[in-house]
Amino acid sequence: MTRAGDMTTGDRYEVLAVRYGTRQASAREVFLNYHSYGEPDRPLGMDYFFWVIRGPGGDIVVDAGFSAAGGQARNRTALLSTADALGAAGVTPALAPPVIVTHAHYDHIGGLPALGASEVIMTEAEYAFWTSPMARRAQFAQSAEDDEISHLGGLRAAGRLTLAAGSFPVAPGVELLEVGGHTPGQAIVLVRTAAGQVVLASDAVHYYEELERDRPFSLVADLPAMYAAFDQIRELEQDPGTVVVAGHDPAVLDRFPGRAGSDLVVRVA
């Protein structure tokens, strides 16, 4: 792994968070066993993002948002379709930017058809789980759409799905890191930029409060792995210049005030 200050390709990456959806939630819905903290419930906004890593070699897209059907089925508010959100972020799907999928929940893979020419990279553990019978049990199935999991199968059959394990280099200075916890093969993405490392935590950290108060999220496949991912991300934060981008926290908009063209496109680095 390169270090901050090395003049590598990775130092020239720009990282964008694209806020394409939103909903009103509450602490009781968001945190696992919230009653155990002895605090009253409180409203919490939940935002939906995907991310774009822009470098000299082109764009890398991280996740693809929910589909119209997947969002509507759960009463989520779409601010932009995946196609429009990609356009707002300056991504050209026809150029087939590689797509890293952090996990296979509906709000991360539903928009993949809008990136129909792209290669997709995800963890083998995630793919294996969602194509197994266990994924059909209600507590898992509520977060996935059958046709969207089938889409991954179609990519695999077409030789356009790369399955990774552990740590996987996607491009110089861009690394997929499998952490598990939220889902069996949940991944985070590390990006080396001029200012330091960007940790795209996706749903390993939905809200900064999970990291700061050690509070697991309500949907969890493996609780010890979720806590261990918090530890791993805190360890990464020890490196000066490191910034963590939470997966669903409206605070991302405040922590990173820069915008790229649209109010919905947040410049992270």
Ligand SMILES: [Zn+2]
């Ligand atoms: Zn999510």
